[in-house]
Amino acid sequence: MAKMANSMETFLNLDEIEDAATKIVSKKAWAYYYSACDDKISKRKNTEVFRSIQLRPKVFVDCKECDVNTKLLDNNVSIPIYVSPAAMARLGHPSGEAGIAEACRSFGALQIISNSASMTPEQIVAGAAPDQLFGWQLYVQNDRTKSERMLERINKLSAIKFIALTLDSPVTGKREDDERFGNVISSEAPYQTDKNDSGIILPAADPIFKGMDPNLTWTETLGWLAKHTDLPVVLKGIQTHEDAYIASLHTPQVKGIILSNHGGRSLDTAPPAVHTLLEIRKYCPEVFDKIEVWVDGGIKRGTDVVKALCLGARGVGIGRGALWGLAAGGVDGVKRTLQILTDETKTCMRLLGVKSIDELGTQHINTRQVEKEIYDGPSGLEACRANFRAKL
Template sequence: MAKTYTYDEVQQHRSSDSCWVVLYGNVYDVTKFLPSHPGGSKIILQLAGTEATEEYDPIHPPGTLEDSLSAEAKLGLFDASTLPRQELSPEQTGTPGKSPAQEQAEELGPETLDECLNLDDLEALATRKISRKAWGYYYSAGDDLISKKKNNTVYSQILMRPRIFVDCTQCSTATTILGQKVSVPFFVSPAAMARLGNPAGEHGIAQACGTYGALQIISNNASQTPEQVVEGSKPDQVFGWQLYVQNERKKSEDMLARIHKLPQIKFICLTLDAPVPGKREHDERTSNVSSNLAVRSSVQQGSASKTSPHPEQKSGHEKTDRLEENIEAGNAGDGGVGKALFAGTAPDLTWKTTLPWLAKHTHLPIVLKGLQTHEDAYIASLYAPQVKGIILSNHGGRAMDTAPPSIHTLLEIRKYCPEVLSRLEVFVDGGIKRGTDIVKALCLGAKGVGLGRAPLFGLGAGGVEGVERTLEILKAEVETAMRLLGVEKVEDLKPHHVNARTVERDIFDGVEAPALEKAGLWVKSKL
């Protein structure tokens, strides 16, 4: 019979020399695993001697324990009745402190999916329901959130040009992406950790995409395995898979071999806009508070956790509050969920080395994600046909703050090297809040438009039905916009349907690209 351990017994093993954790009602000795943990040993040590299931489960795909630990590491059962009051699960003690944004959403936001009329409503509903840690990870962006806010606001500066006396009874949102038929011109961008918001996870998002014929790019850091995500998908459902190349190339090569066994996955999306993690302070603050609640050190016991201010409700002492909060959590300078996910990601990728390496290990088409200048878009076009498409993206504002919104880069391409639009399929993501935003991007030459936070918040708001509601709202808004423009088909959306002059004044101007010119790669387009 397996031995049963008490809380006090587990608490004796909280160091790098002897590190125990409790997961799913079992006690594990993870001491030998500490040096090889992809997120670093410190993350595990913060939870040493505690019931860590709540922290572990949403982040790790099922089967991770069995793959990572030897059978001997499982020591026995855990007696949950011995947990002190402060170590009980949220179901037993109530939800730990919520952020001001979550409290505000409870007062002002919709209460059901039926009451959600737009993506902001769905985000407000999700904010009420998901954990503080999930909200911090989903909401967060780099530094002062300037790029994130610009992503959201730039579309409002582009005006529509509706036409009259046009029969608008017929309208189809169907199109193709990389030669694959889809029912809507928008897709789910790779966004990690869906199970932080709802147990249905990325598989739940896939179910909703199947209902609406939408493409889904599976995150390299998904909280479920690719096999689990595509399980039960419809025969004609289309997926891509995101690749973060690892320092240990063999890991990436092995993963590509797994992906090749899944016929639903039609292309590889190589993400390049975050070779190193950005500084996401909302994520760091909420993760520190979560660690504070889980670890319960002697200094922290009995003290109330500070809550992070909503971006629109910052106090005049925000920097002081932030420093005090990190010190109290014992994690000053530590990163959040996002930074932990980047452990092991290779920062040494180049045009000359990475694409040839990738050609040896996959036959699938390549889409490069994260281009933020027309120069890089032009270089990418020279690597066709291996590179089939590019996603203009600033990583949702989560990498370099003050990087341009993707629509700026799209307009740069139109101005300086429009031939790229005929050589590659060009996609954009970041900041999409309305179907009109999608239509504006399509008018300016985008082949499709990616959604990052929206499906995650939809999932948090109502599981699979919440994601379906997200896609339903956007599809209806796209159809309405197309009808008012007098356009029946997605491919008929053209630049003359919008007025982007205000945004054009803000795009990059006046400087040539000397490195490209010197290398003989640059030919300035004639306008």
């Protein structure tokens, strides 16, 4: 793993990095990175739910070796931790999303580039290693020609291996911190617009997510997307077992799903990814055999990463963590964030008596406390199956 500036090594956890970044960034940047909708209940729950899962260590196991290499969409990555699409990185540091990419390159980590990045996709992948893995987040525009033109550009960038179609924000949640500081963001290429007094590019002066299409459907939207790219699709923002099951019926186009409530930024009291993982395990575990399941939201510790992997996730995403790391120390700050999580993940695995990610499973965790909170009503799976059969 790459070395970093000594000043960054003084940070021992992600909360310390966030605290340091908060003291540096502008009020607008803090509001955008920190904000979540309404009362921030989902944002807090994303982290708290991991604390409710207990670990079950095994002893007398040779744990000298610990391998955290894995595959995401059949692409090799060195760690199961990826960077979720996190917008407007240059609000925190001039190196922006390209700086995050540099840090990911050092760790062999996947980065999903935000549709609302503060740099062009071409700039972000320009310094990529030959085997570096990127995804592109897509918010479908009301004016589909704009999305089609962007897809044409993405199709030409060999470093970008898939499209992350984001579905959990058909409209924007009420983010009061953003509203107080006048933050706005457009899904229409904001990197082409205004600058602040320091010369850092800011979002366009449009209503939040102006131009986003709220009329997406399984059949129409996936059919439209297939006409404009051959890249595999990962559906971001799945929050129920029914939707996870429906996604699994759309292979081979859909290769994976990301269980996410948009970092608590869209619908407050929406479930954390852990709840959706447990729902899938209860109602339709076959989903794990058909498509890859990733998660994001609330990841603060390596133990959180391990618990998600034990529940069947293949990739574990951080969004705010990368932004706070960048704001605290540029590229070195993101490296330190990834280093902390990687080291904690390895330590947790060793203490569990596990040598590789493939060995992790539900036998290593106790989720009984969380299971009391997951959905226990009628499942809509039969209706999903009947509807799908009717369309064949």
